[in-house]
Amino acid sequence: MNLTEYAQCDGLGLAEMIRNGDITPTEAAELFIVAVEKLNPQINSVVEVYDDALDIAKGPLNSERPFAGVPFLRKDLGATEGGRLQEWGSRLFKGFVPDKDSFLMTRFKKAGLVTLGRSAVPELGISGQTETILQGTTRNPWNLDRMAGGSSGGAAASVAAGIVPVAHASDGGGSIRIPASCCGLVGLNPSRGRISAGPDRQDPMFGLAREFVVSRSVRDTAAMLDAVHGAEVGDPFIIIQPEQPYMEELRTPAKNLRIAFTADAWGPYPVDGEIQKTVAKVASVCEDMGHKVEADSPPLDFAKVNTAVMNGFGLSDADLAKDALSMGRELSLDYLEPGTLKMIERAKNLTIAEALESFEIMRQVRFIVGQFFQNYDLLITPSLSILPQPHGEFSTKRDDLEPHEFWENDFRIFQHMGLFNVTGTPSISLPLGQSDSGLPIGVQFAAPFGDEAALIRIAVAFEEAMPWKDRIPPVHVSR
Secondary structure (H helix, E strand, O other): OOOOHHOOOOOHHHHHHHHHOOOOOHHHHHHHHHHHHHHHHHHHOOEEEOOOOOHOOOOOOOOOOOOOEEEEEEOOOOOOOOOOOOOOOHHHHOOOOOOOHHHHHHHHHOOOOEEEEOOOOHHOOOOOOOOEOOOOEEOOOOOOOOOOOOHHHHHHHHHHEEEEEEEEEEOOOOOHHHHHHHHHHHEEEOOOOEEOOOOOOOHHHHOEEEEEEEEOOHHHEEEHHHHHHEEOOOOOOOOOOOOOOHHHOOOOOOOOEEEEEEEOOOOOOOHHHHHHHHHHHHHHHHHHHOEEEEEOOOOOOOHHHHHHHHHHHHHHHHOOOHHHHHHOOOOOOOOHHHHHHHHHHHHHHHHHHHHHHHHHHHHHHHHHHHOOOOOEEEEEEEEOOOOOOOOOOOOOOOOOHHHHHHHHHHHHOOOOHHHHHHHHOHHHHHHHEEOOOOOOOEEEEEEEOOHHHHHHHHHHHHHHHHHOOOOOOOOOOOO
16 A cells, blocks of 8 residues: 555545555554655644554554554644643643543544554644644645644644544634634534543533544544543533434435524624635535525624633633643743733633623523524534634734734634534534635534534535545645
């Protein structure tokens, strides 16, 4: 197998070739290493390839596991791998090594994935652009001068470029869906509680954040959800369980759905015309599929929603001084980027009343969106409001932006995403368009709480109706 053949496979396809003896896990790992060596100097998406990567790949192979032998990247924040670096894209955590695997990492391993390194992230996962002092700038394989998105930017760039078929990702305000849209991938943000983040982070960021993957195919997304979903000891609640395996949903037609759609801005920042046209096209295809479609969206003050998300992000990092002290460091510009430090200082100065108001806004939003989904099975929105932007515009390395300016810049590009972190409802970005300049355009589908099955069904329908498989970025292992 050569690099081109390797990069043509999704995760399940590569696992099948390994199962059939067409390639060994060690050979797959060797191709991964060659792919990193070939492309990482251009896109800077992989911050570490393990020194013992080939030894890991030589481990016992259980061919019954869905992703047996498939090379995999762990995002440099979130799920932990005992004995391996996790630096959160920050000098503050440089050299930090967790002492145990998280529940999700354990499930990744049980699925047969072979984790061979780490992917790049913005500092502490705060920004929608992956650009840090510690790890440098991650570039978009579709256009090296444009952002790959964040905070799972390294994961998405690696998958889009063919380095791995699927990679670990997480999402606190769009961080799976933003880079999926930027890089032309499938990015599902599951329901709150669908996947355990324990044992140390059972319900991270006050419920805003969830972990999963980015992938090239809907079937990889479905199979991965089957492999890693389910509650663990210490989780705060158990959500409704799926009626059947998500892989079965690939064969279950989406019929007679009530679908709302909007291409309008959810705030003061306009939506790019090419993106609006793509959303309108998707709504039209839904009608052609026989679904009932109408223009509508939840009646919300989106400025308040975004402020609540900003406060949730800040409050979740407000106790970093304790972590810094444990490593003999301090919260200063010696260890944190200017934008990050300003966000932390802002959060530390929030009053208890302001924090409680944010949580009350989140509660109200969950209720209003829950009511909205009493009338609809799905909601379609833009994934991003504008096309992937040049590097530097959203970076926490900038010292000229105050916290509200930094967040306004972020929300200008992904204003339709934070809502579904607040509600805990699942949403998915699908690569259903391409701009005149050749950049991917993602379209977001959201479903009621706990109904990832509806998203899998509609996603596989669009994978056939508006296919993206043959779109290959200019920077790719096959080129």
